[in-house]
Amino acid sequence: GQNIDQPTEMTATEGAIVQINCTYQTSGFNGLFWYQQHAGEAPTFLSYNVLDGLEEKGRFSSFLSRSKGYSYLLLKELQMKDSASYLCAVSSYGQNFVFGPGTRLSVLP
């Protein structure tokens, strides 16, 4: 089966940098996705990693190490609107797309 772990909550200050970690265990790894979900809304896609390394997209970057079963989402120049839950999800061959429990990020002024 698959197992995904993320911290439950994090707090950071406006303008700062925050790193949200995700660890996973799976066989037949086929990609890792990060989604942002504001309260009461649907998740929206942020990033996708299938090879080791860093993918940068504006203020957001995502890193993957397949050998360690580890990823992180890096958010720079935090804004109040970044307060949301961040979901890590893993795609594996022959298995369902599995979401982690999500990390609730609070950005304080």
Place this chain on the structure above:
Amino acid sequence: DGGITQSPKYLFRKEGQNVTLSCEQNLNHDAMYWYRQDPGQGLRLIYYSQIVNDFQKGDIAEGYSVSREKKESFPLTVTSAQKNPTAFYLCASSRPTGAGYDEQYFGPGTRLTVT
């Protein structure tokens, strides 16, 4: 504009009644999914379908049923057998790639309250 629609946004039902949540997509995606989300929790997979006229149970299928008669549509019925049906229900779709499935696109969700 391509996307996924779910209706209604809010739904109220009395205990003991079946209720069907609709999900329609015009993205031409083969795969469709239903998730349940409880307050402060992650997404849990109820059912998924990779092709028309075929679907599989997810992790929490008990008390739910689905159909996939058309590529565009994947309705979910919450039956009276579901013990705790009050939740936020999300429908998603994705397309197959050469090695699996692409990112999932989500509908706006339906918040079901059963009293």
